[in-house]
Amino acid sequence: MGSDAIVFIVYLLILLSIGLYFSRKASKSVDSYLLGDRSLGPAVTALTMQSTSMSGFMFLGGPAEAFQRGWYAILYGIGDAGGSIVNLSVLGKRMRRMSELLKALSPIEYLEKRYESTGIRIVGAVISIVFLFAYVFAQFIASGKALEALTGLPYELALIIGVSVIVIYTVTGGYLAVVWTDFFQAIVMVIGMVGILIMGLIHVGGLSGLNASLAQIDTSYLSIWGKDLEFYGQWGVIIGAILIYSIGYMGLPHVVVRHMSMRSTKTVKTATLWTAIYNQAMAFSPYLIGLIGIILLPNIADPEMVVSELAYTFFPGLFAAILLSAVMAAIMSTSDSILMQAGTILSRDVYQRFIHKTANQDRMVLVSRLSILLAGIIGVIVAIKQPPSVFALVVFAFGTLGNSFLVPYICSVYWRNSNKVGILSAMISGSVSHILWTTFDWQASTGIHPFLGGLIVSILGMVIGNRFGTPPSEDVLDLFEKAKGPRILPNNIEKNISCEISPEAKSISIFVSSQLSVESKL
Amino acid sequence: MFNLPTETFWLVVPWPFIWLTAGIVMYFVNKRQDDLEDKYYAELDEKELK
Numbered sequence: 420m421g422s423d424a425i426v427f428i429v430y431l432l433i434l435l436s437i438g439l440y441f442s443r444k445a446s447k448s449v450d451s452y453l454l455g456d457r458s459l460g461p462a463v464t465a466l467t468m469q470s471t472s473m474s475g476f477m478f479l480g481g482p483a484e485a486f487q488r489g490w491y492a493i494l495y496g497i498g499d500a501g502g503s504i505v506n507l508s509v510l511g512k513r514m515r516r517m518s519e520l521l522k523a524l525s526p527i528e529y530l531e532k533r534y535e536s537t538g539i540r541i542v543g544a545v546i547s548i549v550f551l552f553a554y555v556f557a558q559f560i561a562s563g564k565a566l567e568a569l570t571g572l573p574y575e576l577a578l579i580i581g582v583s584v585i586v587i588y589t590v591t592g593g594y595l596a597v598v599w600t601d602f603f604q605a606i607v608m609v610i611g612m613v614g615i616l617i618m619g620l621i622h623v624g625g626l627s628g629l630n631a632s633l634a635q636i637d638t639s640y641l642s643i644w645g646k647d648l649e650f651y652g653q654w655g656v657i658i659g660a661i662l663i664y665s666i667g668y669m670g671l672p673h674v675v676v677r678h679m680s681m682r683s684t685k686t687v688k689t690a691t692l693w694t695a696i697y698n699q700a701m702a703f704s705p706y707l708i709g710l711i712g713i714i715l716l717p718n719i720a721d722p723e724m725v726v727s728e729l730a731y732t733f734f735p736g737l738f739a740a741i742l743l744s745a746v747m748a749a750i751m752s753t754s755d756s757i758l759m760q761a762g763t764i765l766s767r768d769v770y771q772r773f774i775h776k777t778a779n780q781d782r783m784v785l786v787s788r789l790s791i792l793l794a795g796i797i798g799v800i801v802a803i804k805q806p807p808s809v810f811a812l813v814v815f816a817f818g819t820l821g822n823s824f825l826v827p828y829i830c831s832v833y834w835r836n837s838n839k840v841g842i843l844s845a846m847i848s849g850s851v852s853h854i855l856w857t858t859f860d861w862q863a864s865t866g867i868h869p870f871l872g873g874l875i876v877s878i879l880g881m882v883i884g885n886r887f888g889t890p891p892s893e894d895v896l897d898l899f900e901k902a903k904g905p906r907i908l909p910n911n912i913e914k915n916i917s918c919e920i921s922p923e924a925k926s927i928s929i930f931v932s933s934q935l936s937v938e939s940k941l
Numbered sequence: 942m943f944n945l946p947t948e949t950f951w952l953v954v955p956w957p958f959i960w961l962t963a964g965i966v967m968y969f970v971n972k973r974q975d976d977l978e979d980k981y982y983a984e985l986d987e988k989e990l991k
Binding site: 490493497500501504507508512626627630631634641642643684685687688689691692694695696698699703904905 | 943944945946948949952953956957959960961963964965967968971972974975978981982
């Protein structure tokens with residue numbers, strides 16, 4: 420057994436140990452299993468959010484996109500680098516407060532309680548389950564491909580090994596195991612990614628050397644409009660490519676649930692700082708590595724294998740083993756969160772809501788665990804049968820989820836009178852438009868990225884649909900006001916107000932005292 | 942710069958700095974809000990005790 424295999428096995432054992440460590444705590448209650456008792460601090464919140472967002476796509480799909488399209492692919496990195504900053508700043512505090520006030524344990528339950536609509540829960544659960552599954556299939560395929568290439572095992576066997584580890588620690592340890600393994604894996608990911616980037620840049624003569632070499636092959640690699648200027652002048656494509664990962668995270672149920680599990684609203688400030696620093700190191704690297712691959716591995720058969728080929732060709736030994744762990748870390752940290760979320764939705768939003776309303780804590784934890792196991796098994800079967808490209812599947816599932824839930828989550832905390840008809844319209848129109856846009860390749864005819872197209876339709880659906888529904892009840896509106904937090908005026912404004920009202924106050928006081936003196940004389 | 946066309950350079954290179962600045966600014970904005978909230982709740986507790 421080589422040193423790389425030993426390092427990797429140790430790595431998997433660490434993940435399993437984390438899962439087992441949290442298994443007792445996870446079984447305590449549904450709150451513990453599904454949301455970790457809302458006890459996560461800033462560093463864990465930031466890094467679990469980040470590693471969940473950055474999937475196997477970062478090590479396979481992203482570099483392949485850069486390998487094929489040149490500097491255009493970096494647009495996805497631009498969005499990714501700011502995605503969690505935007506997410507935490509826009510939704511963080513308000514969603515944390517609102518979810519606790521509504522006593523919601525899942526992001527779909529949250530929408531149902533905010534808008535008092537069973538329809539929202541049904542539609543939301545269906546969209547989430549279908550596209551979370553598509554998303555997790557992409558991760559499973561990535562896991563099989565990476566392990567196959569790096570260990571030489573057959574694809575099917577590699578897939579089963581990778582998925583089994585994820586399912587075991589997720590089933591046993593629940594949400595806490597997921598977030599703590601994510602935290603650990605986020606660190607491994609950044610070490611692997613930045614390490615290979617630095618070594619790659621040294622090989623090609625730095626960023627300037629890389630670009631000079633690319634220009635010698637084809638100058639259009641350096642263009643932001645894509646190779647052969649494929650998207651020249653299509654600002655709708657450029658803006659969509661940036662937006663999908665900068666604001667799209669706010670529509671992913673398995674990512675927004677991180678807001679709900681924070682220890683308090685104070686977690687947001689430090690988590691924002693953590694994610695701002697982490698993202699700048701991590702988000703651009705895969706695309707730059709893809710560009711390095713054009714120079715160092717021009718004849719590679721599968722561009723999704725650029726990162727692993729680079730590691731094994733140019734930096735064999737222990738570093739390659741760390742990189743293998745990093746690739747698997749990216750895949751596993753996303754898969755476990757999606758599986759966890761799929762299990763939560765199936766147990767909480769389907770089983771407890773529609774099948775067994777009086778299910779006790781133990782039964783709920785058991786149903787969640789079985790749902791995760793079932794999702795894992797189905798995922799493996801589908802991934803073995805139909806392995807499409809990781810990039811296409813991730814962008815499709817990500818875009819559809821983003822277009823379905825982005826507008827509803829933002830409106831839930833910023834639009835007081837948004838109602839259930841508006842939310843349903845936004846969810847349905849957003850998802851349907853994204854599916855149609857992708858299936859019929861409307862990007863080619865309109866010059867608009869599917870995510871941007873879906874977002875525009877979803878916003879229109881929200882605004883138009885909202886005109887037909889009735890406003891939420893007074894109780895919900897009251898909670899909405901509370902979720903904004905205490906209305907405090909900063910000291911300088913209070914001072915100004917008191918300065919501004921002082922002449923009036925003085926006049927009133929003179930008037931009142933004169934009236935009193937007149938009364939006393941009488 | 943870095944042998945990139947001007948257009949690509951200016952569309953890409955400023956972003957890491959923009960995001961870092963945004964993260965730092967949001968840290969201080971949230972810190973200020975947290976401090977004001979603490980003060981508000983402390984005053985509220987004092988009033989209730991009185």
